[in-house]
Amino acid sequence: MNSPEPKAGRNYWPAAIIAYFVCAIIFVVSFTVFASRQREDLVRADYYDEEIHFQKQIERVKRTDPAQAELAIAYSAQRQEISLQLPAIQSGNATGQVLLYRPSDARLDQRHPLAVGANGAQTINARQLQPGLWKVRVEWSCNGQDYYFDRAIRVRLPQG
Numbered sequence: 001m002n003s004p005e006p007k008a009g010r011n012y013w014p015a016a017i018i019a020y021f022v023c024a025i026i027f028v029v030s031f032t033v034f035a036s037r038q039r040e041d042l043v044r045a046d047y048y049d050e051e052i053h054f055q056k057q058i059e060r061v062k063r064t065d066p067a068q069a070e071l072a073i074a075y076s077a078q079r080q081e082i083s084l085q086l087p088a089i090q091s092g093n094a095t096g097q098v099l100l101y102r103p104s105d106a107r108l109d110q111r112h113p114l115a116v117g118a119n120g121a122q123t124i125n126a127r128q129l130q131p132g133l134w135k136v137r138v139e140w141s142c143n144g145q146d147y148y149f150d151r152a153i154r155v156r157l158p159q160g
Contacts, residue, residue, distance in 0.1 A: 056146075057148065059146075060139070060146045060147055060148040061148050063145055063146070063147055064147045064148055064149050067087045067090075067147075070085070070086070070087040070088070070120075071084075071085060071086065071087070071149050072084065072085040073085075073136045073138070073149070073150075073151035073153065074153075075126065075153040075154070075155060077155075077156045077157070077158050078158055080125070080126050080127045080158060081123045081124060081125055081126050082100075082123065082124040082126050082136060082153065083121065083122070083123045083124075084098065084116075084121070084122050084123075084124075084136065084138060085120055085121050086116050086120040086121075086122075086138075086140065087120060088118075088119055088120040090120065090140070090142040090143075090147075092118065093142055093143065094114060094116055094140045094141070094142045095114060095140060095141055095142075096113075096114040096138065096139045096140030096141055096147075097111055097112065097113055097114055097138075097139055097140075098111070098112040098113075098114055098122075098124060098136065098137070098138050099111055099112075099135075099136070099137040099138075099139070100112070100124070100129065100134055100135075100136060101134065101135040101136075101137055102130070102132070102133075102134055102135075103133060103135065104132065104133070105130075108129075108130060110129075112124055114138065114139075114140050126155060129155045130155070131155050131156055131157055132154070132155060133152060133153075133154055133155075134152070134153050134154075134155055135150055135151070135152050135153075136150060136151050136152075136153055137149075137150040138150065
């Protein structure tokens with residue numbers, strides 16, 4: 001009995017295996033180039049030095065806790081300004097700074113000197129701030145004691 005001979009067709013397996021490995025290599029090289037071009041922003045440029053001083057930060061926050069009711073940070077979209085309020089008893093001789101910290105882009109961070117009035121209030125112009133999440137960090141000294149307070153705000157464009 002004669003059995004039919006299989007047709008000699010083209011075998012695509014070697015070409016498919018080679019194409020698979022070529023695509024895998026192209027993907028790995030492309031991903032490596034992409035990953036190497038990404039910015040690597042730490043929270044701070046001096047992140048590791050700041051970690052050493054963390055205990056001092058904890059003490060500043062604990063010292064600020066009793067005055068939490070008198071502290072306030074608020075953003076007004078209509079006036080495009082940030083207002084902050086320190087305890088009035090500390091306003092006369094408080095020195096320090098206000099850091100406007102942008103978690104998503106360290107290049108947008110801004111520092112302002114602390115300049116509270118007799119009532120403990122200060123306003124900061126926010127017209128130049130990009131819309132989005134900002135953290136307002138206030139560090140000040142009064143009578144030889146250091147204090148720290150922060151709040152997150154969301155900057156929005158004025159509606160009009």
